[in-house]
Amino acid sequence: MNGSQALENAQRKADEQALMAAMHCAYARSFHSYFNQYILTDFERGYIVVDEGDYGALPQHLVDRIVDSVPSQILDMF
Helix, strand or coil: CHHHHHHHHHHHHHHHHHHHHHHHHHHHHHCCCCCCEEEEEECCCEEEEEEHHHHCCCCHHHHCCEEEEECCCCCCCC
């Protein structure tokens, strides 16, 4: 039982690290884009970041996988 708990904790920690990496990527991209950045679940990589401008209106199959979003941070009002 301890082995399965340790494995579960390791998997949870890896999942949290993958989510944090995706969040950092989304925030970094948001400063250089006019579009929102969406963090989606991905079966192979854990999480991916998608720029709304790449897809226009996101298809429903991508909307269903959204975990979080980061609004655009670009300012061009000078």
